[in-house]
Amino acid sequence: MVKHHLFWPVTVLAVLLLFNLIYSPDFFSIHLRDGHLYGSLIDILNFGSPLILVAIGMTLVIATKGIDLSVGSVVAITGALTCLTISEGSDQNAAVLVFLAMAISLLLSVVLGLWNGFLVTAIGIQPIIATLILMVAGRGIAQLITNGQIITVTSSNYKYIGAGSLLTLPFSIFIVGAVFAVAALLTRKTALGLFIESVGCKPTASRLAGIRSRTVILAVYMFCGVCAGIAGLILSSNVSSADGNNAGLWYELDAILAVVIGGTSLNGGRFYLTGTLIGALIIQTLTTTIYMIGVPPEITLVVKAFVVLMVCLIQSETFRSRLLHRWKTRNYPAEREVTRHA
Template structure:
């Protein structure tokens, strides 16, 4: 149990919640208002949805020994397309306008994922370089879509993606959780997960064994782009606006951190969807903890880096081995002294 990869991330979440309760005794309080749950725990799971979605796609990309740095730009493009379509719609406030806009945005994300997959699997460009192209150009595309303006749609159905509730639970979190469950079924109840891991462990050997490594790689980049697009829609719905310069900025780094915290190796191969979920919740809890304990905003990123490094060190097999050796030595010293 002590060697389980999810032990220390879960412990870190529990420790942060305890610190929050000490700093703010009512931190974990929940209340029901208009049939919906409200409170800091609800905010934590709701705000974890965008990172969880992006990290979900990133998990499969990393499992194939790749990386996708363009997910933040893809999120911005999806939000720009959706918000612009809603504003330009003849009936801006109708639910049909939001559905059509979101569908168009996700279709654009599929094309962006196809582009990334083409560069990586067909052209053979290194994933970090191939996705860096879209990371740089994507914000420019989003700016072109919005004409460089902050677009503010007025549509209740669209804003409900971030602020709505179903059975008292946030819709944003339910969407992310639904995607996690769907991905788990496809990767753990079919051969898809094994094929993804095979490509990540040894692409050449998997190809010689009959695995269509190029198709698998292409598929995971498309999936990552769709997940990023869904995250972008939720972020834009939360504020009912899209700023192409800042929406989803650096979310790719949070996603990579969530994947690493969850135990998926950056070298490819085996991956953990449950670990990714825990990693996203840890990051969301950390973001909520920092202001609650009075840490200045200037030190947010430093504190965040410290916690992430600490969790990763505790997960490291070498660090755990060193702690076990030290524990044995201390026990031996006590036995000799006795």
């Protein structure tokens, strides 16, 4: 059971939740008010939704032995373009206008993902460099769209995407559930998942077996772009504004951490969507914990990095084996001598 890829992520998440419960006894309390559920657990799911979406897309990219550093910029671009389109409408509450703005933004996110995939497959640029280009340029594009200002919208229809509720739960949770279900069905109930793992693990053998690796890589980068675009819609609609400078900042790093914590290797190959989901929840729970215990803002990132490092070390089978070996040699020197002479 300890060797199961979900054991340590689930254990770490449980420890974090237990710490919060000890620190704040009402941490698990959930209240129903005005037809909506409120509580720390609901907030973790709600505020963690954009990160979960980005991490889902990142999982498939990493499974092909790639990386996408541009997801944070895509989040900013999508939110900025949507808010700009809605703000220029005569009636911001018009459903047609809201759907049109979201459709244009999501289409753009697909194009941006296609651009990344094109640089990787057709041009042959390493994924970390290819996506770094859009990571830098995309943030500038988002600020050009917003003209360096924060665009505010007053559309209640658009606000529903990130701040609305359905069946007493935040609507963003249902969006995440739908995207996760689609990704799981496509990768576990069809041959697509096998193609992705094959391309990431043995690209040459995959090509010789007739798998169109370029098409697979293009598809995962486009899907990652869509996930980042939906995350951008949720983030901007939740606050009814778009900030091209700060929206989605460092999301790419949190998404990569979530994928690694979930058990997916950066070397490509086998991937775990459920593990990524738990990894993203760990990061969001950790963020909530840091704010709750009052860690000074200037050292928040340091504390977060330290905890994530500990989580990764705990997960590492090599680290645990070496630690156990050192403990045995320190506490049982006689056995070590016998083994050496034998």
